[in-house]
Amino acid sequence: MKNRLLVSYVLSSLLVLPALAAAQSPAAPPTTGKIGILNIQAAIRNTAEGKKALSDLDKKYQPKRAELQKMQQDINSLEDQLQRQQTTLSEAEQARLQRQLEEKRKIFTRTQQDDQDDFAADTADALGRLEQKMGRILQEFAEQNGYAVVLDSMAPVYSTQGQIGNAQVQVYFAGRDVDITKDIVSRYDAANPVAAEATPPATPGAQPAARTITPKPAAKPPAK
Numbered sequence: 001m002k003n004r005l006l007v008s009y010v011l012s013s014l015l016v017l018p019a020l021a022a023a024q025s026p027a028a029p030p031t032t033g034k035i036g037i038l039n040i041q042a043a044i045r046n047t048a049e050g051k052k053a054l055s056d057l058d059k060k061y062q063p064k065r066a067e068l069q070k071m072q073q074d075i076n077s078l079e080d081q082l083q084r085q086q087t088t089l090s091e092a093e094q095a096r097l098q099r100q101l102e103e104k105r106k107i108f109t110r111t112q113q114d115d116q117d118d119f120a121a122d123t124a125d126a127l128g129r130l131e132q133k134m135g136r137i138l139q140e141f142a143e144q145n146g147y148a149v150v151l152d153s154m155a156p157v158y159s160t161q162g163q164i165g166n167a168q169v170q171v172y173f174a175g176r177d178v179d180i181t182k183d184i185v186s187r188y189d190a191a192n193p194v195a196a197e198a199t200p201p202a203t204p205g206a207q208p209a210a211r212t213i214t215p216k217p218a219a220k221p222p223a224k
Contacts (some may be wrong), residue, residue, distance in 0.1 A: 036142065036150040036180045043181045044130050048194040053126040057119065064115050071108045078104065137188050141180070150180070 035146065044050045078101045142150055 008111065011038075019191050034145070034147045035178065035179065036147045037153050037178050037183060038138070039153045039181050040056055040131065040134065040138075040149055041127075041154055043188070044127050044134055046185050047130065047134075047188045047192070049188070050127065051131065052194050054123070057122055057126065060122070061115065063118050068108065068112055071104065071111065075104050075108060095129050133192065134184065134188055137191060138184055141184060141187055147180075153179075 045054065078097065082094065082097055082101065084088075089097070138150065141147075
């Protein structure tokens with residue numbers, strides 16, 4: 001009987017001791033780190049430097065857009081002429097105008113495509129330089145604030161011809177402090193201030209219209 005009790009005690013000890021040892025041993029430190037969401041394209045475009053870069057590009061291509069608008073107006077005018085005078089024009093004249101219209105359309109399409117390609121290339125080049133700088137800002141921010149992963153909510157989609165668009169990453173739930181886009185924009189602007197554009201000097205001697213003062217007529221000398 002005593003032997004059985006001793007064996008039972010030993011077996012119980014063998015089962016309990018590992019559990020006690022596991023309970024008393026320090027637990028492994030949990031994996032820490034936050035997950036952030038960033039729309040990097042929106043962040044770049046909303047920085048002061050990004051807005052200025054896009055504004056400069058818009059000014060650069062404004063003359064070309066004005067040219068395209070004039071070409072489109074010429075096409076519309078010729079189309080209206082053919083429509084209005086189709087019963088009065090001779091077949092030869094109609095054929096000549098139709099050939100002229102087709103040639104204008106081809107030139108317009110080719111010019112418009114070249115303009116779009118050039119604008120897209122210049123935009124990608126300008127924003128690409130800003131993206132490299134923002135990458136360093138993002139890395140510093142993530143390390144300083146304990147982010148383990150930062151996801152781009154609008155990930156680029158590539159083909160053999162290069163980037164062809166963006167695909168939205170599905171996020172089914174995110175806390176209020178997960179989206180760090182505004183934080184990154186603020187930090188980028190602080191690190192890359194943009195000087196305000198100087199106001200063009202006024203023409204010497206010119207007065208604003210609102211401040212123009214009409215001189216009073218000279219008083220007549222009193223009659224003798």
